């Protein structure tokens with residue numbers, strides 16, 4: 001009997017014992033190709049010597065000192081590096097230990113900013129349906145995944161939701177891409193007007209939606225219009241790049257491809273590449289300055305924030321991405337993977353859509369291709385695919401998310417940035433085999 005409280009109480013899991021490059025090995029000696037980086041975490045693959053050396057060096061000097069008493073070289077250097085990478089005035093970083101904590105910090109920063117600015121009536125968040133921002137109560141409150149929210153609804157705080165940008169399902173026949181982008185983005189303006197601009201503090205969204213949709217980029221022009229609306233009504237724009245940030249889409253931040261700069265961006269997962277748990281909220285100078293010049297104290301904090309070992313691992317991770325030219329690799333391998341997936345899976349009757357950016361790719365499963373009817377909500381397709389893939393030595397991330405409140409099934413692919421072309425072939429071939437095996441059960 002395992003004494004670990006596993007989330008899936010009745011599903012025994014293999015015991016992982018080692019990793020090398022894009023492969024993991026379990027205690028039986030079986031190898032798995034890491035096709036999803038866990039959950040878009042292991043961006044540099046496993047057993048990376050440079051990251052291990054950086055952690056070991058930090059361990060030898062000072063592994064931990066409370067951030068209320070000391071700063072550290074690794075956190076200072078990492079924040080400086082992130083300020084160099086982040087465009088505009090995004091130049092102060094608040095370090096935490098993961099994605100949900102980064103989102104909580106961003107939400108509370110937005111609130112304290114308006115309190116400091118003498119606008120305490122601004123207290124409402126707007127977010128999108130079909131979004132995931134974490135499992136802690138604040139993050140779950142702004143999230144739009146009904147299945148995850150359902151049991152906790154009575155204890156969530158109020159948040160308002162507008163439509164996602166989901167062209168595959170929502171763009172009308174004859175509607176141009178820009179027309180669609182503007183139509184859905186304008187829902188934000190309608191919601192702000194309905195609530196009153198004086199009561200809205202921030203809008204939060206994922207530039208590329210992850211955990212509820214495989215991977216789902218916005219259509220062109222959507223985020224430009226969102227930025228405009230936020231500026232018009234003095235509403236902060238928080239972009240959640242916990243999953244899609246730190247190079248995963250081919251640029252350091254996914255929002256760079258949208259031609260906008262948010263007021264706060266949250267990152268985690270790939271920041272420490274799995275070598276250490278770390279998250280961060282990277283904050284616009286205006287927000288930092290309002291708090292620094294006001295009470296001088298952000299009323300929030302965690303024991304492990306700015307952990308020197310986590311910061312050392314993250315510093316080595318971002319430096320490796322730059323020094324090894326990995327953003328170029330993400331773009332090149334991403335378009336190769338997309339082409340190979342279309343060729344191998346495109347004709348299967350239950351593959352509705354293959355989409356994404358860089359090495360962040362989502363596959364949407366459907367019951368009927370022409371009508372795009374989703375698989376029924378009771379379908380266990382995600383479980384069947386995961387089990388077939390694991391037995392074929394492939395880690396991919398099948399999920400049952402939601403499609404505007406109803407069930408939807410997706411697969412996320414997010415392999416390490418170091419993946420080579422022949423390994424893409426292995427990934428696609430194993431996925432193809434696994435889908436053929438699993439679909440026998442769910443069709």
Ligand code: PMP
Nearest residue numbers: 098099100132133134211242243
């Ligand atoms: N935001 C986004 C966009 C995420 O994808 C996730 C995790 N899937 C989170 C927040 C929460 O991060 P964590 O699981 O590290 O708390």
